[in-house]
Amino acid sequence: MQTIRIERTACPKEKPGKENPLTFGTIFTDHMFEVDYEEGKGWYDPRVVPYHKLELEPSSMVFHYGQEMFEGLKAYKTEEGKILLFRPDKNIERANRSNDRLCIPEIPEELFLEALKTVVSVDQDWIPTKPGTSLYIRPFVIATDPFLGVRPSHTYKFMIILSPVGAYYASGLDPVKIWIEDDYVRAVKGGIGEAKTGGNYVASLAAQVKAHDEGYSQVLWLDGVHRKYIEEVGAMNIFFKINGVVITPELNGSILPGVTRDSVLSLCREWGIKVEERKISVDEVVAAARSGEMEECFGTGTAAVVSPVGELRFEEERMSIGGGKIGELTQRCYDTITGIQLGRLTGPAGWSVEVK
Amino acid sequence: MQTIRIERTACPKEKPGKENPLTFGTIFTDHMFEVDYEEGKGWYDPRVVPYHKLELEPSSMVFHYGQEMFEGLKAYKTEEGKILLFRPDKNIERANRSNDRLCIPEIPEELFLEALKTVVSVDQDWIPTKPGTSLYIRPFVIATDPFLGVRPSHTYKFMIILSPVGAYYASGLDPVKIWIEDDYVRAVKGGIGEAKTGGNYVASLAAQVKAHDEGYSQVLWLDGVHRKYIEEVGAMNIFFKINGVVITPELNGSILPGVTRDSVLSLCREWGIKVEERKISVDEVVAAARSGEMEECFGTGTAAVVSPVGELRFEEERMSIGGGKIGELTQRCYDTITGIQLGRLTGPAGWSVEVK
Structure with a gap:
């Protein structure tokens, strides 16, 4: 070298x-x-x-x-x-x-x-x-x-x-409010959504400005083909805990494969929590939020690590998640990942690389 | 000011x-x-x-x-x-x-x-x-x-x-060979395809490299939702003349609204040629090319002005258009637009703006 x-x-x-x-x-x-x-x-x-x-x-x-x-x-x-x-x-x-x-x-x-x-x-x-x-x-x-x-x-x-x-969000670990966008599209299969490149971020700005104006800190994207399946949040991947099962959209060609996403999946599996990487529609999310079966919702990304979601807004409906408080699993993921990052906890082999 | x-x-x-x-x-x-x-x-x-x-x-x-x-x-x-x-x-x-x-x-x-x-x-x-x-x-x-x-x-x-x-193409007005892409996608409705911005161009590079390697100079994109309707060529809009009718994809939110595209439409209308801005599927294009009903095909853009297409390639099929020679309408559009640009012909009001 x-x-x-x-x-x-x-x-x-x-x-x-x-x-x-x-x-x-x-x-x-x-x-x-x-x-x-x-x-x-x-x-x-x-x-x-x-x-x-x-x-x-x-x-x-x-x-x-x-x-x-x-x-x-x-x-x-x-x-x-x-x-x-x-x-x-x-x-x-x-x-x-x-x-x-x-x-x-x-x-x-x-x-x-x-x-x-x-x-x-x-x-x-x-x-x-x-x-x-x-x-x-x-x-x-x-x-x-x-x-x-x-x-x-x-x-x-x-x-x-x-x-x-x-902290990436000035509010720290306080739950953020997320706007589910059904007009603008971030990326589509066959495009550059999987790549970490400027074009995906500039594409997200107009919806982000709209969401901010309405009091929401991030946009949750739907897929560009069916306008129905959950993709990711502006600068994060997204997780839902519904009836005890942790669900995150599968990597489908238009979603960024997040390192924190992968870490959360690994940890949940290690903890014996059932996880599913699959298509999840906005209808399923809305139904689970309405019925109270959605126990937790959080975003993951390097900048914010883990960010609890306290409210989802879809069209005219505002759905509160977990009473607007950080959920137990969200907190556990945050504490564990930051614990490993800070060397207080031992993570899986290879997660911590020392700089001499 | x-x-x-x-x-x-x-x-x-x-x-x-x-x-x-x-x-x-x-x-x-x-x-x-x-x-x-x-x-x-x-x-x-x-x-x-x-x-x-x-x-x-x-x-x-x-x-x-x-x-x-x-x-x-x-x-x-x-x-x-x-x-x-x-x-x-x-x-x-x-x-x-x-x-x-x-x-x-x-x-x-x-x-x-x-x-x-x-x-x-x-x-x-x-x-x-x-x-x-x-x-x-x-x-x-x-x-x-x-x-x-x-x-x-x-x-x-x-x-x-x-x-x-x-000339944008080293080959000048010689007909170019175009690769119809069915894997990569350039843009999708709700995204930034209508905007003239870097993200759309970087998204096009991988398919362009693939097409070049196969001996094609540009990529013709299909829509990102149905993977079926013609959108545009790498750096140009696209026109087909089928059975005497000039057809170009309608501006649908993911296609760049080209100035040369608009100029060709105006001129054809002025000349009494029937023009259609509408959805056109790759199946229709392939059928017209196979049957010989496709009389001409050309791209339009500022860099190349008008660029005749001599061959379309879709999947394994190579379709020759107009015997690989520049068509009559293609030549007329090129001559008229460059004539107006060079001040030899008088175009519609406002098309030529003098710099004093």
Whole structure:
């Protein structure tokens, strides 16, 4: 593997004060990882360098044809001062599946993992330690050919930036209100819904703005073909607990395969809870919410980890879930996953990767 | 309206030599237009400045969440030396419809048109005059907030860059071979297919690569719901002439409303040719191609203007159209539209806008 060279900043920035609660994704650390790609040459010159602006041609393909991929994961500092990454192999694997769909060249897994470890290690003093905080890691690739024809780019930049963060939702673990959207569509089978790429997120904005205006924090998407089956929430996968069974939509080609989704499924199975990955229609969800058989509902995602849903709104109907309080299983998933992330609990083999 | 300030370059670039045939979208002129947006302040400081690299934070939202819009139109120099834009009002109107879908603030129409005229005027010596060449104009907007949460950006940059171009297809007006795709999907109703934005183009790359590998230059998309109805070609709208009737898919929410598409429809109607904007299934297309009732097939788009289709491939079947030669109507549309663009013919009122 190529050696990652390190160039340290001469002017470290001031770290966020301990008194201010951290928000999400606004503050960036002193360094970033960068590696370039050129067709025929491959990925070259991997380096950790001072955090800096990018200089790009206005004709760079990323600005015009959306050829971009991103990932999101977190680093935590344990009480003993160890630095842990949570299941980075899953993010690396998914990144390369996204790359494949987007015609972006594969990133060698070993280089990707080493890059994560190196940049986090260099900026380890930026990892916050207050409850609910962590260092959010954003790997991303952009297409850089200065060319206006439509084809895959021949050059790319893969970067990793770091941001000390607090809770994704300002409300923390308070249950959120979710709007079930039946007009706009996020993605469809055969499209790019499975890939972690900008096009899926910009597609979600108009519905999100509409939901916000109505007092809802996220949108729950229905499938684009039947406009009937539950897909995912804006930035999360979705779980329902109905009559003791945990149900989440199956990965069908238009849903993002979340790492936290996979972790919740693994834990529930380990705990002997019946889980089902299957199609679930909005009618089934509404019926279960009305009858009170829906015991819990929660979203899962790297940014929020586990986020309880206290209200679902479909058309004109508002359905309260679990009396607007966080459910027992939701809390258990949150406590267990954050416990493993913080090194207080031992998770399944390979879930915690230490940065030396 | 705000005045557009002009800062001319001190180091003009060398223009492409007359001996080399121009390609598409690789060479850029001496200047570009730029205007910034900030929430609460609106669009400010419109300017034509020397063509330059963009300096952007790596956390700029455009790199992560695909909030970007583009347009494409062309400027021509007539034999008398007049500079003409072709239907810029249609591009401006569509840009703002795209912006609306993408939660990007509206660009004042008057400013947009003035920006087009000013930057083209400043770089008018770059307009090529050989047959088949023109100055391609690329207006585009990118989201620039340095923020990793998912929401519409509060800051944007709107730019216009210019590129002297030859034919979009190296083959010129030679009929192209089109691959009808039945696996990948470009867009679906409720999504962003109607908007001119990167996400639709990156979604098209994998199928395009597959088609290229099979010797086809473009992909013809089927709808994402039924996988049955014809939508559009990679970078063009599509027309069929079957038994004397010109048919093109209706604008259904997932198809890009092309300016050339609209122009061809207007001209055909003016010429007394029966046109139908309606759903057309791949079965109907295949049956008409097999029986020989399909007289012509062509794509329309700003880059290629009109592009004859000589072969359609669906599953294992290859269907030759018009004996692989350009059809009469296809040629007439091409000659008329380029004639109007070059000022040799008088088009409908408002189609030609002069840059003084």
